[in-house]
Amino acid sequence: MNAVDPLLQIEDLKTYFYSGDKVIPSVDGVSFHINKGEIVALVGESGCGKSVTSLSILGLIDSPGKIEGGRILYHDLDLTRLSQKEKLQIRGKEISIIFQEPLAALNPVFTVGYQIQENIMVHERISKKKAKAKAIDLLIKVGIPHPEKVYQNYPHSLSGGMRQRVMIAMALSGNPKLIIADEPTTALDVTIQAQILQLLKEITEQQRTSILFITHDLGVVAEIADRVIVMYAGQVVEQADVYSLFDNPKHPYTKALFNSSPKMDQIDEELTAIEGAVPSPFEKPMGCKFHTRCPYVMGKCKSISPDLEENNGHLVRCWLSTENAKSEVT
Amino acid sequence: MKYFIKRLIQAVPVLFIISFIIFSLVYMAGDPVLLMLPEDAPQEDKQALREALNLDEPFHVQYMTFVGNLMQGQFGKSFTYGQEALPIVLERLPATIELAFAAIFVATIISIPFGIWSATKKDSLGDVFISGGAVLGKAMPNFWLGIMLILLFSVYLGALPVSGRGTIFHLILPAITLGTGIAAQITRLIRSNMLDILHQEYIRTARSKGLKEFLVIYKHALRNSLIPVVTIMALQTSSLIGGAIITETVFSWPGLGQLLIQAINTRDMAIVQASVFVVALLVIMMNLLADVMYRFLDPRINLK
Ligand SMILES: Nc1ncnc2c1ncn2[C@@H]1O[C@H](COP(=O)(O)OP(=O)(O)OP(=O)(O)O)[C@@H](O)[C@H]1O
Ligand SMILES: [Mg+2]
Numbered sequence: 001m002n003a004v005d006p007l008l009q010i011e012d013l014k015t016y017f018y019s020g021d022k023v024i025p026s027v028d029g030v031s032f033h034i035n036k037g038e039i040v041a042l043v044g045e046s047g048c049g050k051s052v053t054s055l056s057i058l059g060l061i062d063s064p065g066k067i068e069g070g071r072i073l074y075h076d077l078d079l080t081r082l083s084q085k086e087k088l089q090i091r092g093k094e095i096s097i098i099f100q101e102p103l104a105a106l107n108p109v110f111t112v113g114y115q116i117q118e119n120i121m122v123h124e125r126i127s128k129k130k131a132k133a134k135a136i137d138l139l140i141k142v143g144i145p146h147p148e149k150v151y152q153n154y155p156h157s158l159s160g161g162m163r164q165r166v167m168i169a170m171a172l173s174g175n176p177k178l179i180i181a182d183e184p185t186t187a188l189d190v191t192i193q194a195q196i197l198q199l200l201k202e203i204t205e206q207q208r209t210s211i212l213f214i215t216h217d218l219g220v221v222a223e224i225a226d227r228v229i230v231m232y233a234g235q236v237v238e239q240a241d242v243y244s245l246f247d248n249p250k251h252p253y254t255k256a257l258f259n260s261s262p263k264m265d266q267i268d269e270e271l272t273a274i275e276g277a278v279p280s281p282f283e284k285p286m287g288c289k290f291h292t293r294c295p296y297v298m299g300k301c302k303s304i305s306p307d308l309e310e311n312n313g314h315l316v317r318c319w320l321s322t323e324n325a326k327s328e329v330t
Numbered sequence: 331m332k333y334f335i336k337r338l339i340q341a342v343p344v345l346f347i348i349s350f351i352i353f354s355l356v357y358m359a360g361d362p363v364l365l366m367l368p369e370d371a372p373q374e375d376k377q378a379l380r381e382a383l384n385l386d387e388p389f390h391v392q393y394m395t396f397v398g399n400l401m402q403g404q405f406g407k408s409f410t411y412g413q414e415a416l417p418i419v420l421e422r423l424p425a426t427i428e429l430a431f432a433a434i435f436v437a438t439i440i441s442i443p444f445g446i447w448s449a450t451k452k453d454s455l456g457d458v459f460i461s462g463g464a465v466l467g468k469a470m471p472n473f474w475l476g477i478m479l480i481l482l483f484s485v486y487l488g489a490l491p492v493s494g495r496g497t498i499f500h501l502i503l504p505a506i507t508l509g510t511g512i513a514a515q516i517t518r519l520i521r522s523n524m525l526d527i528l529h530q531e532y533i534r535t536a537r538s539k540g541l542k543e544f545l546v547i548y549k550h551a552l553r554n555s556l557i558p559v560v561t562i563m564a565l566q567t568s569s570l571i572g573g574a575i576i577t578e579t580v581f582s583w584p585g586l587g588q589l590l591i592q593a594i595n596t597r598d599m600a601i602v603q604a605s606v607f608v609v610a611l612l613v614i615m616m617n618l619l620a621d622v623m624y625r626f627l628d629p630r631i632n633l634k
Contacts, residue, residue: 058538082541092539103530107552108630119539154629170539 007210008057008095011032013070013080015049015056025283026052028234029070031308036179037208039201039224041242043215045278049234050214054180056080057212058095059087068157074178084206088201093123096171100183102163107156107244113139113151113168119173138169142199161192168199175207182214197224218257222246230254233279233289240314252294288319297321337621341614347396353396356599357389358558366409405604408593415600419589419608425495426585427612429508429578429584430570432501434563436509437516442552444513450547452486460517467514476507476580493582504581508574512566514560523555530554557628564620568613 015027024130027049033039033040042050053059057072059079072079099105106115116135135228142165155163164184201224204211212229221228228245230238238251249255256274276293281286285292291301301319308317311325363379380386384395405415448457475632483503484492491500536550575587586605595599623629
């Protein structure tokens with residue numbers, strides 16, 4: 001691993017869901033790491049396991065799902081082995097999460113101020129008054145005008161952008177080292193989206209917070225990420241720093257992602273039109289999971305699954321890449 | 331507050347409609363004079379009584395007189411009690427309200443913990459028992475449950491009084507009788523609401539803050555799942571005020587229901603009219619109360 005200063009290190013994570021007697025390997029041997037102060041983008045088509053990965057980090061996988069294997073190292077702590085009480089100390093304090101749809105993610109019957117204050121008071125023994133003052137400071141920090149007034153508002157009475165700022169304030173309230181942002185801008189219109197991205201970037205710069213940024217949107221990736229992890233069908237298929245990935249994508253799936261976006265300089269379309277369909281979560285293909293849609297498919301792709309291997313600073317899970325790398329050496 | 335006043339004003343036409351219905355029903359129920367006088371009374375006497383009671387006037391004139399009197403709180407004299415009907419009805423009111431609220435109290439303390447428990451432990455043995463119990467509780471007729479309770483607690487164990495009103499002990503059995511069916515209904519409502527709400531994203535958010543599961547459920551989930559419950563509770567209270575007839579009869583509870591059924595049997599129309607009107611008024615007030623509480627619990631409503 002080329003971990004400079006790893007904050008979080010996921011090793012061979014397996015999170016499975018159970019439906020009747022069927023097993024859905026939603027996350028099937030995922031490994032990656034996040035450094036301090038780094039913004040890592042996690043991209044891939046719908047259903048490839050991005051959210052399940054992020055919820056696994058926080059221990060928020062409910063039945064019928066279960067973490068079946070692997071480790072999630074936060075500093076030296078394996079998050080998959082924590083007791084319930086230890087998990088509570090991590091959540092909202094060390095690692096916090098921002099969801100896609102702030103209206104659904106905020107409780108409709110409590111004021112937004114209260115919901116921020118609550119997060120503060122779970123982890124800090126301070127008076128209500130101080131917690132409130134701190135919540136208002138956070139509202140100022142995320143750029144909310146009239147913070148005292150907004151503090152008293154209920155989620156439904158704010159705009160989408162304001163709600164997402166509230167979510168960010170809430171996520172920041174425990175001074176976390178890592179923020180997971182699960183498609184935080186997908187539900188917002190373009191100008192607001194840009195503002196929110198700017199805000200998240202400023203925060204990481206000021207506080208050296210790391211962000212795991214989940215998105216469909218390659219435009220957003222280019223805007224915000226230091227490093228990119230591409231997932232397909234529950235596995236990481238490519239990983240590289242953002243410039244290198246955009247200049248020279250190596251995995252056929254990554255290439256397909258770029259081809260399905262209009263042009264490099266206007267890539268804010270969603271990832272949609274790739275030939276073929278995502279394999280059913282119940283019946284993932286043998287061998288390389290992408291072989292059913294891959295234009296470069298070879299014989300062994302259909303039977304043997306490739307490993308993630310180093311190729312010019314990228315990690316790539318592809319037989320073609322492995323062979324190219326080998327032939328370059330010899 | 332403004333809204334409250336608006337709703338009060340809206341209640342006025344409703345009361346008019348109710349007064350019209352009450353009057354029409356009694357008007358159609360037939361000639362009360364035939365009941366009030368012996369069958370062999372002379373024709374002149376009957377006619378004299380009709381005139382005294384203004385029964386010879388046309389419908390609309392009689393109705394106007396009725397409304398005029400109603401505004402002064404007069405429904406006429408009850409011929410069984412020989413007094414103004416309204417005070418007799420009002421005298422029964424505290425007993426009825428007491429029983430209604432006791433029943434709702436019983437229903438609440440049973441249904442909230444059971445509803446939550448069976449939702450959070452879905453498909454466990456406890457859930458199966460609670461859900462089964464709820465079906466049973468809903469299906470049990472009040473007269474049967476009342477009698478069974480009397481047999482067990484009063485006759486067999488001798489622990490509680492059989493009937494009548496007075497101490498808190500008198501209240502227990504009728505309150506349980508009435509409360510059981512409501513508890514069953516509300517337990518099921520809370521269970522299904524909770525199951526739905528526990529899958530909401532804001533519950534996941536609450537967990538992601540590091541809140542204890544107890545707080546996630548009793549604060550974040552319960553508050554939301556109680557919103558529709560309040561409406562049902564208020565409707566149930568209204569229907570108890572007007573309709574606890576069977577339970578009041580089984581326990582000889584001196585409430586409105588008992589009075590009403592007696593008045594109907596004796597065709598004491600003044601009492602019937604006064605009771606129905608008072609019940610209607612209470613129902614309107616309960617609905618208003620439900621509305622206010624609903625707004626209090628769900629801030630989203632205020633915006634409209
Ligand atoms: N509660 C659940 N029950 C059963 N299966 C689930 C559940 N949650 C997720 N899965 C399975 O896990 C797979 C990955 O889901 P996940 O939500 O991680 O996708 P995603 O990459 O976040 O997609 P999107 O971009 O649409 O958010 C899904 O295809 C689904 O089959
Ligand atoms: Mg997702």
